[in-house]
Amino acid sequence: MKVQQFDIHTVNVDLYEDFEKFFGNFIRSGRFILDETVQQFEQAFADSVGCTYALGVSSGTDALTVALMTLGIQSGDEVLCPSFTFFATASSVARLGATPVWVDVNLSDFTIDLQDAERKVGAQTKAIIPVHLFGQSCSADAVLRFAKKHNLFIIEDVAQAQGATSDNKTAGSWGHMGCFSFFPTKNLGGFGDAGLVTMNDKVLYEKARCIRVHGSPIRYEHTxxxxxxxxxxxxxxxxxxKLPHVEDAIRIRRLNAQMYIRLLHDVPGIVLPQEIPGRRHTWNQFTxxxxxxxxxxxxxxxxxxxxGSAIYYPKTLDLQPCLKDISTDKGYPTECAHQLASEVLSLPIFPGLTAEQIEHVCNTIQHFFEK
Ligand SMILES: Cc1ncc(COP(=O)(O)O)c(C=O)c1O
Structure with a gap:
């Protein structure tokens, strides 16, 4: 039985007719740039996250860039980033001339280790990027306490965790800015590249809106x-x-995860991912x-x-050639991150997976350890 790591068709097939109808109207409309369709999506998205403002952008990477630019992060500033995450989390910091400061992650939930962050925060530190990796939120209250203590901006990287909650707070609603990706494999997957920034502050929203269009509040005026x-x-x-169906997709991801946990819990040689009490995991990946x-x-x-299976991520960001010389771990290597890079394996968990396919994956894993 063939099982793909991610099958895009099963994720979109139920809505093909709606998509085709929209597309037919769209190409005839002639309104291709930032029209009311965008505004309506932004409003619906803000409502779904429980925040005041949402701003659609070109990708999750650009969501991070817009957020950092809006908060004024620049050369000389340090930003606390986990070293175990996708490249864009830190490259967006470095591209602005600021310095990524590598923070370790917890082995239990793959998210930023605030004890390690505590010894790396300093006078130059302006922001922290908690990444809600693989679909599970960081501890919202702990990050909020830490940021308040050190007077830092919080930029939530929600690319992988739309719909996750922690301490009764929805991911993307509690940082100064939240950054989402609609890359096709995400919880809300698009049809190419797209992303979005969330926030509650009107001043930040107005600035981010300008930055989205060449820093321009009025045409040909570039502030x-x-x-x-x-x-x-x-x-x-x-x-x-697709947005109204994202909760359904997460519900199925959660059922898939439960099935994996039930079938794999006594397999020796592996450690299963866990849903931390008080947090709602969305299982963008089952790692x-x-x-x-x-x-x-x-x-x-x-x-x-x-x-199919995938390794997210085989090499931590502190070891990436282009980042090595322009970042720092402040003399404390991110050891858990390095360990995870050699251990992690993400199994298929997309909503179109059948129970038979999950059983087959689990039986095959069992078989591997019995041989
Ligand atoms: C944690 C994380 N941050 C940022 C991004 C960047 O998103 P995009 O691919 O939409 O630019 C991704 C995408 O994979 C991601 O997983």
């Missing part, structure tokens, strides 16, 4: 050094059709840890049995 960070109307319209240097062999074994 800030912005860019073209606009979301396509086409993406916004298609995403608006196990494979102990005793067996990860690559297990991945190859699954592949031989036509089961």
């Amino acid at each position: 800030y050094l912005g860019g073209n960070f606009r979301i396509d109307t086409l993406q916004a319209g298609l995403l608006a059709l 196990i840890r494979v102990l005793n240097q067996q990860r690559d062999a297990l991945k190859a074994f699954l592949e031989k049995h036509e089961i």
Whole structure:
């Protein structure tokens, strides 16, 4: 039985007719740039997160860039980032000339380790980027306490965790700014690249809106050094059709995760991901840890049995050639992050997966450890 790591068709098939109808109207409308379709999507998205403002942008990467630019992060500033995350979390900091400060992650939930952050925060530190990795939120209250104590901006990286909650707070609603991605594999996956920034502060919203369009509050008047960070109307319209169904998709992801946990709980040699009490996991990824240097062999074994899996992430960001010389771990290496890079393996968990496919994945994993 073939099982893909992610099957895009099963995720979108139920809405094909709606998408086609929208697309037909869209190409005839001639309104392709930031029209009311975008505004309606933004309002619906803000409502779904429980925040005041949402601003559609061109990608999750650009959401981070717009947020950092809006908060005035620049050369000489330090930003606390986990070293175990997708490249864009930190590259967006470095591209503005600021310094990523690598913070370790917890082995239990893959999110930023605030004890490590405590010894790395300093006079130059302006912001922290908690990344809600693999679909689970960081501890909202703990990050809020930490940021308040050190007077830091919080930029939530919600690319992988739309719909997650922690301490009764929805991810993307409690930082100064929240950054979402609609890359096709995300909880709300688009049809190309798109992203969005959330916030509650009107002043930040007005500035972010300018930065999205070349820093321009009025045409040909450039107050800030912005860019073209606009979301396509086409993406916004298609995403608006999917948005009401995202909760359903998360519900199915949660059921898939429960099934994995039930079937894999006594397999030796692996550590299962867990939902931390008080937090709602959205399971954008189901990432196990494979102990005793067996990860690559297990991945190859699954592949031989036509089961897809993925390694997010095989190399931590502190070791990336382009970031090495322009970032710092302040003399404390991020050891758990390094360990995870050699252990993690993400199994298929997308909503279109069948129970038979999950059973097959679990049986194959069991078989690997029995051999
Ligand atoms: C944690 C994280 N941050 C940022 C991004 C960047 O999003 P995008 O690919 O939409 O630019 C991603 C995308 O994979 C991500 O996983």
